[in-house]
Amino acid sequence: MSNTKAILLVGVGGQGTILASKILSEGLVSAGFDVKMSEIHGMSQRGGNVSTQIRYGEKVYSPIIGKGEADVIVAFEVMEALRWIEYLTEGGNFIINNYEIPSVPILMGAAKYPQGILDELSSKAKTRILNANAIAEKLGNKQTQNIVLLGAAIRALSDSGDTALNAIAWKEIITRNVKAAFTEVNIQAFEEGLRAN
Amino acid sequence: MGEKKLLTGDEAVARGAWEAGLLFASAYPGTPSTEILENLAEYKPDVYAEWAPNEKVALESAIGASMAGVRSLAAMKHVGVNVAADPLFTFSYTGVTGGMVLVSADDPGLHSSQNEQDNRNYANAAKLLMLEPSDSAECVKFTKLGFELSERFDTPVLLRMTTRVCHSKSLVELSERQEAPIIPYQPNIQKYVMTPANARVRRAKLSDRFQYELAFSEGEAVEMGLNRMELRATESAGEHIGVVCSGVAYQYAKEVFGENASYLKLGVTWPMPVNLVREFRSKVDKLYIVEEVDPYMENQIRAAGIDCIGKEVIPEWDELNTDIVRKAVFGQSSPTLTTELETVARPPALCAGCPHRGLFYALTKRKDIIITGDIGCYTLGSAPPLSAMHSTFCMGGSISTGHGAAKALEKAGSNLKIVAVIGDSTFFHTGVNSLMNVTYNGSNIITIILDNRITAMTGQQQNPGTGYTLQGEIAPEADIPKLCAAIGIKEENIFVVNPLRLDETNAALDKAFASDNASVIITKWPCILKKLQGEETSLYESLGNVCYIDQEKCKNCKICTKTGCVAIYNGDRVEINEAMCVGCTLCIQTCPFDAIIER
Numbered sequence: 001m002s003n004t005k006a007i008l009l010v011g012v013g014g015q016g017t018i019l020a021s022k023i024l025s026e027g028l029v030s031a032g033f034d035v036k037m038s039e040i041h042g043m044s045q046r047g048g049n050v051s052t053q054i055r056y057g058e059k060v061y062s063p064i065i066g067k068g069e070a071d072v073i074v075a076f077e078v079m080e081a082l083r084w085i086e087y088l089t090e091g092g093n094f095i096i097n098n099y100e101i102p103s104v105p106i107l108m109g110a111a112k113y114p115q116g117i118l119d120e121l122s123s124k125a126k127t128r129i130l131n132a133n134a135i136a137e138k139l140g141n142k143q144t145q146n147i148v149l150l151g152a153a154i155r156a157l158s159d160s161g162d163t164a165l166n167a168i169a170w171k172e173i174i175t176r177n178v179k180a181a182f183t184e185v186n187i188q189a190f191e192e193g194l195r196a197n
Numbered sequence: 198m199g200e201k202k203l204l205t206g207d208e209a210v211a212r213g214a215w216e217a218g219l220l221f222a223s224a225y226p227g228t229p230s231t232e233i234l235e236n237l238a239e240y241k242p243d244v245y246a247e248w249a250p251n252e253k254v255a256l257e258s259a260i261g262a263s264m265a266g267v268r269s270l271a272a273m274k275h276v277g278v279n280v281a282a283d284p285l286f287t288f289s290y291t292g293v294t295g296g297m298v299l300v301s302a303d304d305p306g307l308h309s310s311q312n313e314q315d316n317r318n319y320a321n322a323a324k325l326l327m328l329e330p331s332d333s334a335e336c337v338k339f340t341k342l343g344f345e346l347s348e349r350f351d352t353p354v355l356l357r358m359t360t361r362v363c364h365s366k367s368l369v370e371l372s373e374r375q376e377a378p379i380i381p382y383q384p385n386i387q388k389y390v391m392t393p394a395n396a397r398v399r400r401a402k403l404s405d406r407f408q409y410e411l412a413f414s415e416g417e418a419v420e421m422g423l424n425r426m427e428l429r430a431t432e433s434a435g436e437h438i439g440v441v442c443s444g445v446a447y448q449y450a451k452e453v454f455g456e457n458a459s460y461l462k463l464g465v466t467w468p469m470p471v472n473l474v475r476e477f478r479s480k481v482d483k484l485y486i487v488e489e490v491d492p493y494m495e496n497q498i499r500a501a502g503i504d505c506i507g508k509e510v511i512p513e514w515d516e517l518n519t520d521i522v523r524k525a526v527f528g529q530s531s532p533t534l535t536t537e538l539e540t541v542a543r544p545p546a547l548c549a550g551c552p553h554r555g556l557f558y559a560l561t562k563r564k565d566i567i568i569t570g571d572i573g574c575y576t577l578g579s580a581p582p583l584s585a586m587h588s589t590f591c592m593g594g595s596i597s598t599g600h601g602a603a604k605a606l607e608k609a610g611s612n613l614k615i616v617a618v619i620g621d622s623t624f625f626h627t628g629v630n631s632l633m634n635v636t637y638n639g640s641n642i643i644t645i646i647l648d649n650r651i652t653a654m655t656g657q658q659q660n661p662g663t664g665y666t667l668q669g670e671i672a673p674e675a676d677i678p679k680l681c682a683a684i685g686i687k688e689e690n691i692f693v694v695n696p697l698r699l700d701e702t703n704a705a706l707d708k709a710f711a712s713d714n715a716s717v718i719i720t721k722w723p724c725i726l727k728k729l730q731g732e733e734t735s736l737y738e739s740l741g742n743v744c745y746i747d748q749e750k751c752k753n754c755k756i757c758t759k760t761g762c763v764a765i766y767n768g769d770r771v772e773i774n775e776a777m778c779v780g781c782t783l784c785i786q787t788c789p790f791d792a793i794i795e796r
């Protein structure tokens with residue numbers, strides 16, 4: 001359906017994509033959207049890739065996104081952005097965390113981490129590159145890189161015309177979803193993400 | 198209106214079962230079904246929920262609970278139904294006392310399974326009323342309805358889910374629990390003792406039951422909107438396309454065919470409401486059957502002489518999505534970006550510090566062996582650089598396939614030795630029976646039980662060896678060495694080792710290889726992801742500290758990389774990623790130059 005938006009969050013097990021997706025979908029529900037979210041995380045704990053797909057709009061049918069259908073791809077890792085390139089729609093946005101995690105064939109010396117991914121993707125689609133890990137580290141909590149990326153994703157969606165997202169009480173939803181001791185730092189991370197450009 | 202919440206299909210099944218007054222639930226874990234029981238466990242004390250050692254036990258326990266008069270549920274992944282199929286087919290004859298729902302979670306696309314079987318065929322084969330939800334709201338509704346229909350038609354009900362239904366979140370309206378009355382137990386030998394004579398009588402009743410269920414599927418189910426026609430607006434123009442669909446395929450079809458088509462959305466797919474399909478056919482110019490995996494609906498529709506288009510365009514394997522259906526039907530796909538850059542695969546691997554790695558590394562040093570494997574995290578031992586597993590079929594299969602191979606090789610005069618590798622949970626699942634066969638029929642294979650103190654692959658579930666139940670109660674730990682001895686493995690051929698200590702592991706392997714009798718090595722060390730509790734916290738203190746490579750001493754021989762540890766980076770020089778290393782010290786034990794050092 002044309003009035004439906006699709007966001008794909010991709011990364012590597014342990015990067016917190018699932019929490020970011022959860023907060024994102026709860027926010028969208030609070031704004032009155034119909035929302036579906038689907039995740040594949042079969043072997044994620046063992047270093048495999050993880051993907052979460054969120055679709056929202058007035059009425060959503062399919063919980064998953066086909067090739068060429070994602071309005072935004074948030075890649076928590078550089079090579080994962082490349083892996084999902086075919087899923088981006090024409091005119092869609094990439095948000096890429098400038099962070100590389102070598103996969104097993106690379107660790108084993110059987111393959112090389114592909115070079116020039118960021119240039120390649122920037123030349124093909126609207127791409128924002130963030131150093132979410134560095135930002136999170138500066139805030140004093142490496143784990144919050146996922147919330148930095150969440151902030152950046154919401155900014156990209158709102159810049160592309162989805163202003164309804166600005167009215168959502170994101171900070172409240174973040175507070176609900178993280179341990180009390182980490183609320184402050186996560187909210188800072190979120191704001192850093194919103195600001196990053 | 199009740200509160201609305203985003204739930205996964207699995208959470209929604211648990212919610213629906215609780216709302217329906219469920220009292221007893223049992224399951225063996227398996228993706229994508231595992232979270233159903235994990236969520237039901239949270240509804241204690243209203244619901245009693247337990248992990249069974251395997252799916253047959255889970256189903257039989259749920260059968261017993263139903264017979265005793267309460268609503269019961271069993272959940273399993275698609276292949277689990279194969280294990281439970283024996284009681285299932287006969288349970289269909291006896292029928293129920295308390296309502297019983299069997300959840301089968303299929304995995305089109307093999308995201309995390311060894312095959313892609315379509316369990317809707319079980320409904321047909323075992324004559325089970327089947328419901329197929331297409332989102333979380335339907336998971337709640339169909340689960341509740343399942344218990345009612347089960348009691349009404351005296352049948353177990355098959356709730357058939359797929360990965361995308363199980364693991365997708367969508368909005369659900371919550372209701373309160375309604376207690377279901379417990380039906381006082383009355384012995385009923387004719388109903389429940391399936392001797393051939395009684396079973397014949399029950400079999401005859403199945404044909405009547407089918408007629409009632411069919412009338413339901415074609416009548417009441419339509420009034421209730423379970424099987425519903427969504428006809429396009431009368432002012433629509435152009436060729437009138439009709440689509441028959443069920444489960445998540447309905448969602449894809451709605452996106453692809455849009456408002457200009459009509460839909461027959463089926464929630465009850467056994468019995469297939471064939472007359473409803475015929476009526477729908479008469480309203481449209483062209484009929485598509487959009488279903489994942491087998492032509493289950495299509496075959497029945499064609500057998501009724503109804504003209505349709507199905508698997509000649511829709512793929513007959515792998516999961517569907519909007520893009521695939523659009524391409525299959527209209528020959529068009531959304532434009533996509535392409536790139537010349539090649540992505541490197543990101544296959545899963547044993548974690549840094551995984552105890553399985555030590556055992557597999559030790560096995561790579563043995564010559565002339567066949568390693569028959571099983572299903573669990575340790576199946577990753579088959580991947581390079583370890584490549585230390587030569588077969589994997591099904592849960593519990595390693596020991597029996599190894600036994601058969603050993604007997605055959607003996608006949609053939611071969612000197613290949615068989616090593617069967619099996620996890621603790623998998624051993625309790627069905628491996629025990631196979632080990633009994635080894636001693637009974639006397640093969641001399643080496644069985645290695647990888648006791649990482651948990652069911653790891655499916656996300657850390659307790660099992661009969663771990664000392665805790667699903668709902669957190671303390672339980673006796675099944676004693677694997679004693680069990681093996683009781684089956685007939687000689688005491689001197691039973692070894693318990695820490696697999697992250699190569700010397701211990703190699704010593705046990707030496708003895709096992711030297712023996713003419715069957716032997717068992719239990720590699721006992723907890724999964725690195727396990728949250729230790731109770732006395733395990735002190736029993737399994739960390740083995741060592743984070744390691745680094747002294748580049749002065751390192752000769753770059755790369756032997757340590759043969760462990761396949763994900764914290765070791767094999768670049769121009771070998772390096773250890775200290776952020777990932779957990780100090781298992783396995784690499785230290787492999788280094789011939791003492792170049793790896795603990796911090």
Ligand SMILES: Cc1ncc(C[n+]2csc(CCOP(=O)(O)OP(=O)(O)O)c2C)c(N)n1
Nearest residue numbers: 227572573574575620621622623652653654
């Ligand atoms: C019949 C069947 N039931 C369930 C599964 C799902 N499953 C795959 S591996 C596994 C658990 C393995 O646990 P364990 O043997 O303890 O090995 P670990 O993963 O801990 O190494 C399960 C339940 C399956 N593949 N087949």
